[in-house]
Amino acid sequence: MDFQLSDEHKMIAETAYKLGESFGLEYWREMDAKKSFPKEIWQAICDAGLSGAALPEEYGGSDLGMFEMALIVENLSASGGGSTLGQLFMINPIFGGVTISKFGTDAMKRDMLPKLISGEMNTCMALTESNAGSNTLEIRSFAAQDGDGWLLNGEKIWITAVSDAQKMLVIARTKKIDEVTRRTDGLSMFMIDVDRKGLTHHSIDKLGTRTLSSETVFFEDVRIEPDELVGTLHGGWKELLDTLNTERIVTTAGLVGAGQLAIRLAVAYANEREVFGKTPIGAYQGLQFPLAQTHAEIECARLMNYKAAAQFDAGQPYSSEANAAKLIAAQAASMATERSMQTMGGMGYATESHVERLWRDARLFRFAPVSEEMILNFIAVHDLGMPRSY
């Protein structure tokens, strides 16, 4: 077991950190205030060849692995972006890139992968419905056979960055829920155009992650062409899970970076700020201990995430590690941003200190994309062999 990063890994991490640093915290404050998609930094990430790290070389990627992708996300996040960097990688290289490179047709790969890697195209992923969040298998959006293709009807909620995407990976039932013996049957994945006739979307106002819109989506007789099916008809669930588990690795990397950034800002402030006499507030253990505690937790999540990524890259099972890392990273990043704000007192509440954005953004990940309760359910049932409660 070797815990040292290779020279190549150090170089990748440093490149990502420097790129993030060149945009800086003010860039993110401005984008957040304007609720603008951070397209400038995303384009720079693509131009630097970082978006395609884990995607095939023949389509413009680097054919590295999920481990390298985690390093890139973590460092971009730690240098200013925070957890949003994880989401940017989630929507494009993961939902678009990994799904298409694993399950797409050759034509889809040729058409989409080079555009995703170069930044010419963005994707989004539509799974959640108002009655199917944690209980995903309850989804009711239905794609009915229509000649050689399908007609899609239904609605989705909380879909990230629809307005900035050209393509949507949509998960729908192709067999009604009461026609299947197992709820995992009869689900299919399609890659469709966002601007297609019959597809409408509306923004939801929300607490954080403001640079990426969250939207409700309505499908009214949306025509799906035969060559837009991704993977196996009626057998999309297992294939989707493959994508969702890689999503955990990228999410965790973003949270690890966000936690590191929040702690760094808090320490810098606390070591300067004097309140009573000449002792900086950073000397008070009441402020030190919570930051030290979250630092330790972030480091543990980071190592567990590296293990999940390394196992994915080696073709070994990795979902237990990926879920455990995401659980701890979300809690630790939430606590790191919370304690960072507490450390700064009133200044932590001001947008100019940047911590309030990190705090708003990191909070999301305790219940999305998968909640901590559902991860604990997974650990109890799959890792500990306990009975399922629901």
Ligand SMILES: Cc1cc2nc3c(=O)[nH]c(=O)nc-3n(C[C@H](O)[C@H](O)[C@H](O)COP(=O)(O)OP(=O)(O)OC[C@H]3O[C@@H](n4cnc5c(N)ncnc54)[C@H](O)[C@@H]3O)c2cc1C
């Ligand atoms: C900002 C944002 C962006 C998102 N982006 C996307 C996206 O791009 N695409 C997409 O498809 N979805 C997206 N989602 C949806 C997200 O995946 C869901 O919000 C998440 O899965 C939780 O579902 P829910 O909100 O319906 O909560 P619910 O399922 O209603 O759960 C509510 C609470 O009950 C708990 N709970 C439920 N069942 C159990 C149980 N059996 N045991 C213990 N506790 C339980 C949950 O843990 C949670 O705390 C996004 C959500 C948000 C808020």
